[in-house]
Every structure is written in C-alpha cells, then in structure tokens.
Amino acid sequence: MVPVLCEEAGVPYVYVPSKEDLAQAGATKRPTCCVLVMLKPAKGELSAEDLEKLKTDYEQVSDDVKELSTSVI
Numbered sequence: 001m002v003p004v005l006c007e008e009a010g011v012p013y014v015y016v017p018s019k020e021d022l023a024q025a026g027a028t029k030r031p032t033c034c035v036l037v038m039l040k041p042a043k044g045e046l047s048a049e050d051l052e053k054l055k056t057d058y059e060q061v062s063d064d065v066k067e068l069s070t071s072v073i
Contacts, residue, residue: 014068019031019032
C-alpha cells in the first residue's frame, strides 16, 4: 500500500533487505517496516542552521533514492 501511495504522490521510496536492517539504520531495536522523513520536527523548533542542514541532507537522500529507483527499473 505504501509504495502505491508514494508513487501517486511522487514521493521517492526504496526497499531495504529487512525490517531489522531498517531498524538498525533508524537507531532502534524494534523491527521497522517503514520510515518517513519530514523536513521539520512535529514538535519543538530547530535553529535556522539545523533546518538548513536537515533540508540539504533530505535533498541528498531523496536524490540518492530517486537514482536507485531508476537504476533498478
């Protein structure tokens, strides 16, 4: 269901080998089926510098995911 929603909304996504690998990448011990990344926190505030770094990192990861998805197809 998530891939269909992502494709319809133009949101890049990528599969990972296992829930455990994704959990480890997300610094949690609990197996995880998906991770959503937001450009600003749901609670609290970040400094302008932190927001800019988050945006830059997000864009880099998004570009990498798009490149991965086009190379697989």
